């Protein structure tokens with residue numbers, strides 16, 4: 693008989709970015725909190741979305757060690773560096789296999805290429821060595837003590853080629869950045885039909901009918917209720933789509949979104965979205 697599965701989430705606290713200028717509401721520019729998920733059986737475990745920096749990777753390694761579980765797989769939902777840069781080191785340390793979809797592996801390479809101008813600029817000297825060691829999961833499936841964990845490709849959400857991990861035994865989806873939970877959503881890649889395609893990615897998650905969703909960025913005070921997180925992620929996208937037609941400037945969009953979503957964490961992420969959606973004329 694397969695063993696009972698459980699899941700735990702490690703939330704890495706927001707860290708400051710190497711940006712001197714405050715955002716329009718006066719806050720320092722921070723990075724959103726990161727959720728790292730450990731799905732455990734009796735002896736073995738699978739880790740989803742390793743963190744970004746050397747220090748966070750050390751903390752997560754200590755957390756996995758303290759669990760006493762044997763880590764068999766590390767899985768990354770998508771190619772943004774905040775969901776995998778520590779992955780190769782964690783996989784090596786625990787003798788685990790690092791897996792991701794072929795599309796995500798391609799996005800990983802693009803994020804490595806972006807390191808000098810983006811990731812290292814924001815976090816100088818803090819990012820680990822980022823060799824792309826992930827391989828595709830055989831049959832889009834990870835086995836954990838007789839249970840099947842399914843890698844589900846959902847296309848564009850907050851970036852291209854994103855995926856989620858479905859754990860039917862727990863009625864759980866580990867959703868990466870397809871669904872958010874109490875944190876401002878990353879809309880820097882939402883221009884064109886990005887918001888429409890993001891809704892389609894959420895449709896794919898909803899079709900799995902999970903009871904719980906661990907989101908890649910969550911306010912740790914909040915629970916993992918699937919219905920609520922899906923509804924809130926959609927309402928944020930709908931508000932953004934509506935305000936994009938009403939507001940003429942990045943600042944106007946930022947202020948209007950902040951007014952509608954005053955409780956979401958990390959207004960800096962919203963300012964990042966606003967400045968990308970309203971590019972300065974060259």
Ligand SMILES: [Zn+2]
Pocket residue numbers: 772774775869908909
């Ligand atoms: Zn992210």
